[in-house]
Amino acid sequence: MTHVTHVDAKEVLVIKNIRSTAGGLLRGRSLAAQFLVFQLFVVAVVLVAVAAVSVAQSEGEFRDVRGQRMIAVAENMASTPIVRERTEQTRADPFLARTLAPEVDRAVALSGASLAEILGPDGTVRASSDPSRVGARVDLGATRADEGRAWFGDTDIDGTHSLVGQVPILSTDGEVLAIASVSEAYPSVWGLLSGAGESLLVYLGLGAALGLLASWLLSRRIKRQTGGLEVAEIASLADHREALLHSIREGVIAVNGSGEITLLNDGAQELLDVTGPAVGRPVDSVGIDPAVVSLLTPGQESESAMDTVIATRTRVLALSRRPATSQGRRIGTVTTMRDSTELAALQGQLSSHKSVTDTLRAQAHEFANQLHTISGLVQLGEFDAVRDLVGTLTRRRAEISDAVTQRISDPAVAALLIAKTSLAAESGVALDLDPASHLAALDPALATDVITLLGNLIDNAVDVSVGSTPARVTVGIDDRDGLSILVSDTGPGVPEHLREAIFSRGVTSKPDVPGGRGIGLALVRLVTAQHGGTVEVADVPGGGARFEVRLKAATHA
Template sequence: MVVAVVLLAVAAVSVTQSTREFREVRGQRMIAVAENTASLPIVRERFADPFAAQILAPDVDRAVALSGAGLAEIISPDGIVRASSDPSRVGAPAEFGTSDSRTGRAWFGDVDIAGVHSLVGQVPILAVTGDVLAVVSVSERYPSLWQLLSGAGERLAVYLSLGALLGLAASWLLSRRIKRRTRGLEIAEIAGLADHREALLHSIREGVVAVNTDGEITLLNDSACELLGLDSTVIGRRVDSVGMDPAVVDFLQSDPDSDGAHTSAGPDTVIATRTRVLALNRRAASSDGHSIGTVTTMRDSTELATMRGQLSSHKSVTDTLRAQTHEFANQLHTISGLVQLGEFDAVRELVGALTRRRAEISDAVTQRISDPAVAALLIAKTSLAAERKVALDISGESSLSPLDPAMATDVITLLGNLIDNAVDVSEGSAEARVVVGITGDGIGDGALMINVTDSGPGVPEHLRESIFARGVTSKPEGAGGPAEKRGIGLALVRLVTAQYGGSVAVTDATGGGARFTVRIPLSENAHA
């Protein structure tokens, strides 16, 4: 193929050069013959004679014979052929093209005569006053492509031979380079590998995103499109211009060294978008020792994260029951000792105090919260918070009717995460207190409202969006703190809220700390 292209290029150059030489050499020849004819006395004297066609026929024929041209004519200023070496053209209109011979100048150029592309030389016959009396035109048709090639002769043979040698050398060098770059694979094998690669990438369940060093997406499989809410048309565009979640954009654009992407087994990073919880793992990509970008794989961990949050909430109740079991055992031991000592009045006072304290905690919750699951969670969290010397109060405005079991499960997930975070940041503060408010009676705007206020340091304004988006790194047990402090917390709160079409926001609390507000629209079936 390369040799053929080179030969065609050489032939085209040769034809172009031959055509140019023909035009220059033969054009001057046409003008010379036309000037010679125009200078003949008989032509100057008889060009206007009514019988000029017969009288001047020998002269125009002689011009054709002398020049080897195809046609010689004498034309009147009004463009009518008066005499011609082709008698059939006498009296017909002549073709001038772009000629300016009728202005008194000699000219040669291309003109289509009777549909034949020809090289024409035209010379005016001038009067003493300078007026144009007639025009002598001598023309020759352009040679065919075959005539040009054959006319090139030895020169063309040399060019083609040289071109063939250069083509063979170029083909050999090119094929050697291609073989080296493609590791000896043929074109069909390369195409097969490419098709196989595409099929594999788009069939795996994990999402795959490749980003080059300029921050442009170079690969995006079907699973990644689904997880990120994109389509394949974004390939070739920058990651920050395709509408991805900001937390994912920040992760893809961050320094690969910052998250262990250059290590052999980098940890997963959990990121919660507004609709999904994604576990991402990134590796640096290189070619010939040069970095070409990163490759990120992602899995949908939404269901797992939701179940984990629910399990965490239920575990809180279990932990509380376990703690209460120990507490009751200690209290029973105390009562048993007092009975053995015969201190029956002390037993009565102790049992009364314990009963009143338990009743106060339960009544504070159950009088306002009618849903048993949510009430149990709040009672459990109150006891757990007290063990950490944090007071957990239920606001006086709280009022919750029984919920649908499915929704109640999600509500305790929301409350559990919000209260755990609030207790964590409030512990050790001057007045360690968490206030929970929850309303949802299907009246007013028909929304379930949850407010959790803590006495911690608060949330800086520039972090009030990102705290709901970025999760934490998945690490082995014992690394990075207790396992319960390595969940996705607030990200899960936003995810569950979004599933109901609700919203979550954080503001400054009165007197310091942070106030988290969740609003969930209540449907007709939200209540049991």
């Protein structure tokens, strides 16, 4: 088993390949040699098939042409006067074979046949060009000559496959007196190939030579294109590639120019929540979040997308897309991704704490100014004015605190709202709490998430409301039927076509916002989804936007 680390993966891969394939190269043939042998086998099969067809055609041609020739020679021999005279004798002639020997020999000499014979109606050989066959018995089962008709066909003569032509010798009243039989042995396979013509042999030889040359050239080309790697090396490389890709924690997904997934490792499957088979399918058909799909299949693949943050419904992902090329030709894109959910959550909490810190800093500055005023009044001896100023400041702080704490019992959420009220006032925006709001003390974990939701929603609402008339943000919280959070502003609102996009990759509807913004609403949707809730955005009558978050039943302390 191969153990590979992310640091020395390449070196280990090369070393393991050399060790694992050295023995294979000594024991087996190379890929080029194996392909050459296979091609030679194919060429041999083709040549055998061509030869078999040629033999079959030559055999058929031989049967048709020579069969008619055998009948013609048999008819000529049967019409010879001495043959007819001798076969018409009713008494047995012991010298018949000797008398007719010249005629049967002449038939063989004139036709080039292998054997010429005179048979009796029962198949007995009366005269033959082969004297040893005189008196032998021939099977007339397939012939039609004993029925008075000329015939040619295949038969075995002394174990030799032969073509025979037979013609009956008839009496004046139509009786079969004898049978003139002329036969010729079928030529050998080589003879049939030769009979097909010398050009066929030339073509077969030329085809074999061209097949050998083409096989050799193709094997060389394959060896060049595979970089000299053999079968075992290619298989080892493929195994190591799969092992490395599927073992790394980061997600890797490759998409070709047609928008089909060509690679999806285990990390990408988990991060994108892909459960079924995805390789070979269009990227928009496997259930990937639309925001991720739009990045994986961009309009211009030549543009790289580095460290793009996308918030899906369950995760915050940091993706980097690069174009993929092979031999100078673009073949698609490769995108790597990592899970930034925890980092984004910590960033949101840090942002909330920073907001509180900024509020405290602003309040400290405000208190310093107030103390300076009080100090100046004391030095002037305006003690009545000091008493009136301190009373006014005390009442104002008490009103803000009472307005929140009477409706919000959770101390962390109440503190956030008080701090946000002061911070919004510094920006010239009034932050109001809906009088119908109600929130009991929450479980600490849930309170932390509610602070994240409220902090991001209020910060966005305050930012877009600055400069509007009136500049106001209204917050409503209700835990009597689940937990709902409502934040509305007097800003420009959210265009309808952006109402889904603002919850994904760093999108913001605020102009002139420096980089790094836009993650707040993504965190809102992520935290909401983790609690099984929903978040919606709508227009406010008269202008502005309203964000509504609904969670399941709140967990109280």
